[in-house]
Amino acid sequence: MSNSRIYTAALIVIGDEILSGRTQDKNISQIAKWLNVQGIRLGEVRVIADDMDAIAEAVNILRERNDYLFTTGGIGPTHDDITVDAVSKALDVDVIIHPTARAILEKYYADKGGVNEGRLRMARVPDGAELIENRMSGAPGIRIGNLYLMAGVPHITAGMLDALTGTLEGGAPLLSSTLGAWAPESEIADVLRAAEKAHEGCQIGSYPFFRNGTVGANFVVRSTDAHELETCRVALKAGLEEAGYEVTDGGI
Amino acid sequence: MSNSRIYTAALIVIGDEILSGRTQDKNISQIAKWLNVQGIRLGEVRVIADDMDAIAEAVNILRERNDYLFTTGGIGPTHDDITVDAVSKALDVDVIIHPTARAILEKYYADKGGVNEGRLRMARVPDGAELIENRMSGAPGIRIGNLYLMAGVPHITAGMLDALTGTLEGGAPLLSSTLGAWAPESEIADVLRAAEKAHEGCQIGSYPFFRNGTVGANFVVRSTDAHELETCRVALKAGLEEAGYEVTDGGI
Numbered sequence: 403m404s405n406s407r408i409y410t411a412a413l414i415v416i417g418d419e420i421l422s423g424r425t426q427d428k429n430i431s432q433i434a435k436w437l438n439v440q441g442i443r444l445g446e447v448r449v450i451a452d453d454m455d456a457i458a459e460a461v462n463i464l465r466e467r468n469d470y471l472f473t474t475g476g477i478g479p480t481h482d483d484i485t486v487d488a489v490s491k492a493l494d495v496d497v498i499i500h501p502t503a504r505a506i507l508e509k510y511y512a513d514k515g516g517v518n519e520g521r522l523r524m525a526r527v528p529d530g531a532e533l534i535e536n537r538m539s540g541a542p543g544i545r546i547g548n549l550y551l552m553a554g555v556p557h558i559t560a561g562m563l564d565a566l567t568g569t570l571e572g573g574a575p576l577l578s579s580t581l582g583a584w585a586p587e588s589e590i591a592d593v594l595r596a597a598e599k600a601h602e603g604c605q606i607g608s609y610p611f612f613r614n615g616t617v618g619a620n621f622v623v624r625s626t627d628a629h630e631l632e633t634c635r636v637a638l639k640a641g642l643e644e645a646g647y648e649v650t651d652g653g654i
Numbered sequence: 655m656s657n658s659r660i661y662t663a664a665l666i667v668i669g670d671e672i673l674s675g676r677t678q679d680k681n682i683s684q685i686a687k688w689l690n691v692q693g694i695r696l697g698e699v700r701v702i703a704d705d706m707d708a709i710a711e712a713v714n715i716l717r718e719r720n721d722y723l724f725t726t727g728g729i730g731p732t733h734d735d736i737t738v739d740a741v742s743k744a745l746d747v748d749v750i751i752h753p754t755a756r757a758i759l760e761k762y763y764a765d766k767g768g769v770n771e772g773r774l775r776m777a778r779v780p781d782g783a784e785l786i787e788n789r790m791s792g793a794p795g796i797r798i799g800n801l802y803l804m805a806g807v808p809h810i811t812a813g814m815l816d817a818l819t820g821t822l823e824g825g826a827p828l829l830s831s832t833l834g835a836w837a838p839e840s841e842i843a844d845v846l847r848a849a850e851k852a853h854e855g856c857q858i859g860s861y862p863f864f865r866n867g868t869v870g871a872n873f874v875v876r877s878t879d880a881h882e883l884e885t886c887r888v889a890l891k892a893g894l895e896e897a898g899y900e901v902t903d904g905g906i
Contacts, residue, residue: 410735419859421696422828423686423872427679434675443671446708449699450684454739458696479840480860481847510841520843555862588731588763591772595733607671608732610807622676 408626409572410445411437411470414460416485418444418452420475428556429474440533441572442470452476457488465492465548470570473556477541479520485551486544486578493546500527503542510540523528537561570598574626579635580654583647584618593641594621601634603627620653658878661824662691662697663722666712668737668808670704680808681726688815693824694722704728709740717744717800722822729793731772736775737803738796742780745798751753752779757793762792780854789813826878831887834906835899836870838862845893846873863906867868872905 413433419425427449434444445468450456457476465471476485490497503525507517524541527533534543534550537627538561550566552559581588587610598606603625610619621638625631642649665685671677679701686696697720703710709728717723728737742749754778759769776793779785786795786802790813795804802818804811835842839862850858855877862871872891877883894901 415699418857418876419861419874420682421686421699422830422859422874422876423683423690423696424830424859425861426683431674431678433674434673438675444675445701445703447667447673447701449701451697478860478862480843481850482857482859514838515841518840518843521840523843524840578674578676586766588773588776589767589770591732591770591775598733605670605734607674607676607734608730609677610730611669622671622673622674624670 406626407573411442411443411472412445412464412468413447414457414471414473415447415449416452416457416473416475418447418482420449421451422550429551429552429554429559432556432560433472433474433552433563436567438576440567441525441575442570442571443576452482452484454488454491458492459583461489461492461549463531470548470550472550472552474483474552474559477524477551478551479523479541483523486526486528489546489549489551493528493549495529495546497526497527498529500533501533503527503533506533506542507540512594532591534562535565537565564647576624576626577628577631578622578624580620580622580651580653581635581639581642582620582650582652583616583642584616584654585642585645585647586617587619590619590645590647592640593638593645597623597638597641600637601625603630604634606634606638618654622653659726659825660878661694661721663694664697664716664720665699666709666716666725667699667701668709668725668727669701670734672701672770673703679762681804681806681811684808684812685724685726685804685858688819690828692819692822693827694822695828698822704736705732705741706736706743709737710744713741713744713801720800722800722802724804725801726804726811729776729796729803729805731775731793733774735811738780740777741798741801741803745801746778747781749778750781751777752783752785755779755785758785758794759792765851767866781869786814787817789817799812809903819869828876828878829880829883830874830876831883832872832874833887833891833892833894834872834904836901836906837894837897838869840872841903842894842897845890845897848887849886849893852889853877853882855882856886870906873903891893 531546543562783798795814
């Protein structure tokens with residue numbers, strides 16, 4: 403029996419490289435999708451510069467108003483990796499060398515020149531933290547309270563998410579169902595509004611596109627209740643057909 | 655002579671589709687790059703759900719602590735497009751139909767079935783707003799005070815940015831120079847730190863990668879001062895070479 407409470411998470415993406423436009427973020431979307439499967443909703447994301455005070459401020463605001471807070475980025479070996487320091491500041495705890503993290507790094511770097519000062523930075527954690535397994539490279543992720551500090555490199559984050567799968571308490575996963583039509587969304591706005599209004603607990607998102615010289619849109623119905631979702635989907639499909647559009651199940 | 659003051663902007667990405675993971679955001683990166691060229695730094699991004707109060711709260715916090723605030727998304731014709739309402743609430747002004755926007759839409763939709771209720775939503779603006787030209791489709795963007803409300807669809811936003819180019823007061827553009835090396839960043843962390851420390855006003859970002867079975871990293875030096883940037887780049891290159899790595903100008 404699934405839990406009917408709604409669980410929420412926030413995400414802080416840490417890194418000047420996202421704010422400068424140099425790097426295209428890929429973690430928001432992969433963490434959002436992973437959270438959906440855990441029955442947790444991503445409610446807010448902030449992208450913050452490599453700045454101690456800005457990170458600490460965002461950490462304290464978001465960890466208090468969400469069940470979970472994830473961060474990505476800033477846990478590597480270089481001078482611009484300050485997430486552990488900023489989180490420790492926010493939580494008012496010391497930074498310590500985690501003995502298991504140190505052992506993992508010593509093993510990982512045994513045939514790669516050993517652990518130097520930069521590499522040892524990756525064993526630093528806020529006092530009281532546990533490690534999150536890194537299945538891709540050496541340095542682990544970090545959990546402390548409801549905070550999860552993940553890597554910035556998307557495929558390393560993916561491995562950490564995999565290691566966390568099933569370990570977070572969540573509610574009913576958010577289900578979705580998609581319909582598509584070659585309809586300008588401006589022609590069927592009232593159909594969407596009526597369908598959403600008539601089905602409590604359902605949300606309808608409208609995502610227009612322009613392809614092969616023609617406009618169309620996909621309509622994503624979302625609900626945690628499978629029955630409501632299906633009822634809303636059927637009503638929306640009927641409304642769109644009544645408005646004169648052919649509807650494609652699963653979207654275009 | 656360029657202005658030495660630092661101008662900052664924030665961005666609010668509005669839309670459940672980003673938070674659900676359905677859509678991969680592309681606006682953060684394109685707006686960040688465009689701002690750099692205008693001499694304005696993107697300091698913070700928030701991704702917010704389609705929720706009036708959450709949007710209004712973020713608008714009021716971010717418009718006050720930045721020179722400019724951009725939003726993307728939520729200015730279309732459907733029920734989930736509530737950016738204009740949320741911004742009007744934040745600014746405590748009425749929502750009005752902008753006569754020029756209405757005329758633009760009437761012309762655009764003249765041979766597409768005319769302006770209906772949904773389409774007329776796209777002429778709604780906070781009282782006192784000006785329009786931002788939309789070179790791709792009908793509905794314009796909106797400027798009020800230091801707020802710029804842009805489309806969610808990236809190529810429409812691109813057209814609006816193009817229309818705004820050169821119209822925002824900015825400082826010296828942030829310059830950057832990239833070096834690459836097949837070096838594990840954990841081996842050269844001290845070289846990076848030393849180079850950054852020795853060159854005031856320069857920041858060095860380290861961006862590791864894993865290609866063809868080997869790790870490497872690109873190092874991006876950023877400064878608004880071309881001379882400092884070049885001095886720092888030369889020093890960093892020498893440091894990396896001294897550490898035994900071949901350095902590629904422009905990055906790998």
